Amino acid sequence: MAIVIDHDECIGCETCVELCPEVFAMMDGEEKAMVKAPDSNADCVQDAIDGCPVSAISKE
Ligand code: SF4
Numbered sequence: 135m136a137i138v139i140d141h142d143e144c145i146g147c148e149t150c151v152e153l154c155p156e157v158f159a160m161m162d163g164e165e166k167a168m169v170k171a172p173d174s175n176a177d178c179v180q181d182a183i184d185g186c187p188v189s190a191i192s193k194e
Pocket residue numbers: 139143144145146147148149150151166167182185186187188189190191
């Protein structure tokens with residue numbers, strides 16, 4: 135199970151970073167979020183999935 139962000143969908147709103155900063159971060163110089171802990175089981179991952187306005191976050 136890995137957490138992934140669809141970078142074509144991400145609009146860089148930073149909601150996932152605010153909800154779950156231990157797992158998500160903004161990419162340097164880009165309006166896109168990245169996953170820094172793809173194997174995390176943190177509860178806030180689901181909050182970020184639910185909170186993403188464009189449903190760009192998923193678990194595979
Ligand atoms: S919440 Fe969704 S759209 Fe916003 S930065 Fe995170 S992945 Fe991108």
